[in-house]
Amino acid sequence: MFFFVLFDFYLLLILSMFLNTLTPKFYVALTGTSSLISGLILIFEWWYFRKYGTSFIEQVSVSHLRPLLGGVDSSSPSNSNTSNGEADSNRQSVSECKVWRNPLNLFRGAEYNRYTWVTGREPLTYYDMNLSAQDHQTFFTCDSDHLRPADAIMQKAWRERNPQARISAAHEALELEDCATAYILLAEEEATTIMEAERLFKQALKAGEGCYRRSQQLQHHGTQYEAQHRRDTNVLVYIKRRLAMCSRKLGRTREAVKMMRDLMKEFPLLSMFNIHENLLESLLELQNYADVQAVLAKYDDISLPKSATICYTAALLKARAVSDKFSPEAASRRGLSTAEMNAVEAIHRAVEFNPHVPKYLLEMKSLILPPEHILKRGDSEAIAYAFFHLQHWKRVEGALNLLHCTWEGTVFHEVSVYPKKELPFFILFTAGLCSFTAMLALLTHQFPELMGVFAKAFLSTLFAPLNFIMEKVESILPSSLWHQLTRI
Numbered sequence: 097m098f099f100f101v102l103f104d105f106y107l108l109l110i111l112s113m114f115l116n117t118l119t120p121k122f123y124v125a126l127t128g129t130s131s132l133i134s135g136l137i138l139i140f141e142w143w144y145f146r147k148y149g150t151s152f153i154e155q156v157s158v159s160h161l162r163p164l165l166g167g168v169d170s171s172s173p174s175n176s177n178t179s180n181g182e183a184d185s186n187r188q189s190v191s192e193c194k195v196w197r198n199p200l201n202l203f204r205g206a207e208y209n210r211y212t213w214v215t216g217r218e219p220l221t222y223y224d225m226n227l228s229a230q231d232h233q234t235f236f237t238c239d240s241d242h243l244r245p246a247d248a249i250m251q252k253a254w255r256e257r258n259p260q261a262r263i264s265a266a267h268e269a270l271e272l273e274d275c276a277t278a279y280i281l282l283a284e285e286e287a288t289t290i291m292e293a294e295r296l297f298k299q300a301l302k303a304g305e306g307c308y309r310r311s312q313q314l315q316h317h318g319t320q321y322e323a324q325h326r327r328d329t330n331v332l333v334y335i336k337r338r339l340a341m342c343s344r345k346l347g348r349t350r351e352a353v354k355m356m357r358d359l360m361k362e363f364p365l366l367s368m369f370n371i372h373e374n375l376l377e378s379l380l381e382l383q384n385y386a387d388v389q390a391v392l393a394k395y396d397d398i399s400l401p402k403s404a405t406i407c408y409t410a411a412l413l414k415a416r417a418v419s420d421k422f423s424p425e426a427a428s429r430r431g432l433s434t435a436e437m438n439a440v441e442a443i444h445r446a447v448e449f450n451p452h453v454p455k456y457l458l459e460m461k462s463l464i465l466p467p468e469h470i471l472k473r474g475d476s477e478a479i480a481y482a483f484f485h486l487q488h489w490k491r492v493e494g495a496l497n498l499l500h501c502t503w504e505g506t507v508f509h510e511v512s513v514y515p516k517k518e519l520p521f522f523i524l525f526t527a528g529l530c531s532f533t534a535m536l537a538l539l540t541h542q543f544p545e546l547m548g549v550f551a552k553a554f555l556s557t558l559f560a561p562l563n564f565i566m567e568k569v570e571s572i573l574p575s576s577l578w579h580q581l582t583r584i
Contacts, residue, residue: 127533127537128537128541131530134529137526141520141523142523145523151523154521195227195471196370196469196472197468199370200377200466200480201468202465203284203287204259204285209288219464221467224469227469228468229255235327235334236254236277236280236330236331238327239323240320245272245273246275249272250266250269253269253278263285266282274302276300276303276307276331276332276335279299280296280297280331280338282296284338290342290345291342293342294339294342294346297339297342301339337359337371340359343355344374344381349381353375353379356371356378360375372394372395376409377405377484377485379391380409381488388409389413392406396410404450404478405481407445407446407449408446408457408485410446411443412488412489412492414439415494415499418435419439419498439502440502443503447503450477452474452475452478453481454499454500456479457485457489457496457499458499458500463479463482465483466479466480467479
């Protein structure tokens with residue numbers, strides 16, 4: 097062991113001697129290469145941040161290195177003594193900054209594909225469709241699918257990337273038995289009209305209710321049966337919700353409202369589908385504002401995840417009370433009444449939750465087809481909200497005018513600063529490193545002798561403790577041992 101320690105000291109001594117003999121050209125090449133590499137890292141980090149909103153280095157370190165080093169997941173509670181208020185705020189912040197399935201997402205075959213037929217372009221990104229595939233595998237499959245041949249086929253179908261392969265697999269599953277998930281896939285992707293999709297969903301409902309009743313009786317017989325019942329519940333809720341959306345799209349709005357209310361009463365705990373947002377949109381179409389207020393009173397709660405639909409619908413109801421008689425000039429002269437102040441504050445609250453929505457509602461930005469998944473508080477959520485709710489704002493006289501005045505902040509007071517995304521640490525770090533190394537490369541190129549002296553002085557200072565230790569070791573050990581190490 098002592099021999100290896102001495103050998104390490106000897107290698108470090110040789111290294112220090114090597115560094116002391118380097119020429120200025122080496123330092124130019126070293127600083128120039130360092131500047132180039134750090135510049136490339138900076139460009140990549142900036143591009144990744146602009147595209148995905150996060151630092152690549154930070155994401156890799158958190159996702160891969162932190163678990164290896166024994167780090168604690170930030171989403172998990174740090175200890176059992178955390179107060180309920182802190183836990184609620186943590187859940188709120190996490191839920192507001194994640195990707196959610198769009199509760200009003202369109203039908204692929206009957207709606208999204210129309211865009212493809214007309215323009216020849218795909219309306220959905222691969223990332224969006226991949227998230228949908230993961231959702232389908234989570235909601236519509238379970239570990240016991242291999243016991244039923246049709247479910248085994250559908251388990252593979254949900255993983256298929258090719259739409260035609262998925263549709264062919266669904267038809268294959270239906271040849272074996274009435275399979276609810278196969279009907280769902282055909283209604284979503286093969287049906288070219290909403291009426292055809294509704295017909296397929298009704299067949300799916302018949303098959304799904306039978307599976308649900310059977311699994312409900314067996315759910316307490318083991319974990320396998322419990323997983324089957326959970327899957328059958330998800331399938332049944334999905335079918336009923338899509339049937340209600342078909343009714344809404346076909347103009348049977350009252351029927352859709354009844355179906356959604358019944359579904360929320362039957363499965364009150366399945367809030368992950370956000371059926372209340374579908375209900376709010378349908379009630380607004382009926383101009384049933386009292387029922388809209390009742391739904392908001394239940395779901396516009398601080399302990400529940402917020403959304404653009406919740407915040408902007410609450411603002412629309414407040415604006416409706418004053419917007420028809422609202423005048424910016426008159427309000428500037430006499431001040432705001434209590435009702436007007438409530439409306440302005442509600443709009444501010446909504447804008448601060450998602451500042452992207454007003455530009456779409458005011459038609460300052462063009463609308464596109466909404467995606468199947470949205471980022472809470474992001475541009476995708478604004479598109480999805482405005483796509484379905486712009487007509488409701490137009491229907492309320494003066495509501496868009498009040499939104500425009502309040503959003504611009506020119507009449508009353510400046511709108512509070514929206515939370516802006518700060519540059520990640522690693523972008524700032526690589527920018528500083530690139531600038532520093534570029535400056536060193538320039539100075540070394542212009543003044544090679546002087547920078548060489550500085551570099552040698554820096555290295556001498558850096559290795560001074562090592563040289564001191566080596567001198568002590570040389571004075572203690574016999575010279576014959578150093579001679580043998582040199583020969584080695």
